Amino acid sequence: MSEKSVVESPRIAIAVRGLSKTYGSTKALDDVALDLRWGEVHALVGGNGSGKSTLIKILAGVVSADAGELTSAGETSELAHHTPVESSRAGLRFVHQDMAILPLLTVTENLGLGGRFVTGRFGRIRGRSNRAHVQKTLARFNLQVDPGARAATLATPQKALLAIARALQDIDETKRAILFLDEPTAALPAEEAAELLRSLRELADAGHCIVLVSHRLDEVRAAADRVTGLRDGRNAGTIDAQDLTETNLVELILGTEMPEMSAIETVAFGDDYVVDVRGAVGGPLRGATVRVRPGEIVGLAGLLGSGRTELLEMIFGVRKLESGELHFAGQRVSSPNASTMSKLGVAFLPEDRAGGGVFPGHSIATNMTAGQNRKYFTGTRMSHSRLMKDVKEDIVRYRVKASGPSALIESLSGGNQQKTALGRCLRTAPRLLLLDEPAQGIDVGARETVMTLILEAAKSGTAVIVASSEFEELTRLCHRIIVLSNGRDVDELAQGTGGHQILEAVLSQNKRAKQ
Amino acid sequence: MKRFPHPTELLERFGLVGLLVILIIFFSLNPATPQFATVLNFTNILSNESVLGILVIATVIPLVANEIDLSLGPIAGLGSILCSGLMSKSGWPLWAAVVAAIVAGLLIGCVNGLLVARFKINSIIATLGTSSIIAALVLAYSNGLSIVTGISPALIDLGSGDWLGLPKTFWFFAAVAIIAYYFLEQLPRGKDLRAIGASPTAAKLVGINVSRLTIQSFIVAGTIAGGAGVLLVAIQGAGNPQIGANYTLPAIAAAFLGATAIQPGRYNVWGSITAVFFLAVSINGLTLWGAPPWVNDAFNGVALIVGVGLAVYAGKIRITRSARSDKEEQTPPPTVTEPELVSAATSKQ
Known part of the structure; x- marks a missing residue:
């Protein structure tokens, strides 16, 4: 594949081409392409087993691809040898569905997990600098919480924001990140989900690229600028927000229109209660x-x-x-x-x-x-x-x-x-x-x-x-x-x-x- | 429709049995261990391993509910000192002393169960605690001395004699194994116990009385261990205050190693028995070959770690294999499997 196939544009954050991965006899991904742009909320949709999670794992560098290329900042590399370090260097960040926020640890400790504390000699955590860093990070992500509070006391949207802040804290204001979120709103009721989606929109407006994996179709329609669908490990297409309807979104996932639901009938009930x-x-x-x-x-x-x-x-x-x-x-x-x-x-x-x-x-x-x-x-x-x-x-x-x-x-x-x-x-x-x-x-x-x-x-x-x-x-x-x-x-x-x-x-x- | 088992599945199920057979053949043919393949040695192994075997089965029962009971060795020790002591010091008749030992095991099992299921104390911690208390009771009752006099000759006869060419104690072991197998695999209660082991929350939500059944599993284990204490007196001809705790590690090791055989991935009776004899034959053969006495402890420790390690590894393999066979049968189009299932389902109605 020639390098020219990826259109050089300042808007392109990363481009994936020809990504394939086979598990045993199953093709989890088959020649998949994905373009992500700076400043957009990009929804990634697909049924269970469509290959969404394999795609994300490969981009994170935890699973190696069989074939495929990643273009980032003008450089093209083989996804077969992609590592977590390269993934991180390319500005890719991931927040998994369970968010990995440990309830018994404090906000500060949660932010520092995974080697993200500000440390001094012999790996000692430098209390004052770390505190300053945490204050700055919390302010940056609009998180009004006490750094010493246990994470368990946070509301769920705040926990999600904390997970996002942890993922993005080392990206300074001058740089941009590509943030993948796996069903961040699955555990949230409508109002709180909307709040989280507003925060994601702010991040996109600040220039980051947000990739949202979601099963909630209404949410995808409300939040995404573009939607890419995967079906049985292949590209099912990408739709821009202005062309998005419930019908073509469901088609993107299922390949067919939504089956007719057996509507509930009006029934006259007696007075015996179960x-x-x-x-x-x-x-x-x-x-x-x-x-x-x-x-x-x-x-x-x-x-x-x-x-x-x-x-x-x-x-x-x-x-x-x-x-x-x-x-x-x-x-x-x-x-x-x-x-x-x-x-x-x-x-x-x-x-x-x-x-x-x-x-x-x-x-x-x-x-x-x-x-x-x-x-x-x-x-x-x-x-x-x-x-x-x-x-x-x-x-x-x-x-x-x-x-x-x-x-x-x-x-x-x-x-x-x-x-x-x-x-x-x-x-x-x-x-x-x-x-x-x-x-x-x-x-x-x-x-x-x-x-x-x-x-x-x-x-x-x-x-x-x-x-x-x-x-x-x-x-x-x-x-x-x-x-x-x-x-x-x-x-x-x-x-x-x-x-x-x-x-x-x-x-x-x-x-x-x-x- | 019976699917022919996958070769790796067969290897998993009968690998330990195969290893046991290879070991027996090896030591039988090895010119350095001529005493191995003798009737005397085999009856010795059967007789010596009976008490351990019974304790392993007792260990398996709460393990099925994912609870570890470390106090079963000490309970057997208490049973032995109580049974011999009551006959020797207090002049109780044999039957009463036997009942006392068994009831003591039952009561301690009950305490263990309550600590774990009602007071939510981690089972390892709770039974480690009761183990220490039992050790204290044994020491207080026996003053640390073996009880050698006044033991009913009928009991000692039980420890040395044989029925149908096999040691009498072995028959007790066999009976306990069959009853435990029946309880765990053929009674609804045993299936419920497994459900608790898989997920206590889910078990509760399908209507299983989790805490009652957990307590019962500890009671059954304790009762069996109390009975094993009586057999200890029969075999040793004395009540030994030191012996109980020595059984804890080998019993746990065999139970864990046993979960890699026969019914891999689950704690099971026949797998555990295979593990008991695998460990016994290995240690016996190596000792006859001139290995130093510490080989015993080393072997049990390695077996425990290997058993747990293999269980983790095999569990992962099973999930991938099951997923793969699913995918294979689903693609190409799932319509191929569904009518097949429909016909399989309807033709038998």
């Missing part, structure tokens, strides 16, 4: 009331800290109900705990897959049947063959893409792990299904499957409560939406309420609560 929580108090909750009927999907909307997750945990009995009443199928449950609630027919899908949704190191079969083994006990032994046969059917039913029931859960993409975890909840035909951010951090295709499965469950009579920070999701799923603010249910929105209206309701309630 679950009826009255005045729940505990943790951030200060008297929340929610009731759900068979076949009904009730959404919980609210900002972070409004008590969405905690209310679900309380109903499932993993969080203490300090005061208030929980009624299940007309019976009062005096001291709910997870075992009794499961036996009553409640299933809970937590927000955090790695921390409670799946059983790492185990097969799909084990993951699907965990806690349900009594079903396969013949009286003398476990019927392994019956279990495997059921799981094989469930893999098809819940549309998990995997080689079979014995595949390890880690070998699946995030979306398929989530389908497995949801399948485990659904296969017991629960009377009440509690879902916390069921479609978080999974690609568009998997999201559609998850939503369809939830709708199908409700149609067969399961009562569903779903907490989500993605309001469009609630619009499409729910018969009713309860707005939570500061631990109380403050509003109820009817079926079909649009995402923007939900956001308005949430924000207005939050303002009212603060006054």
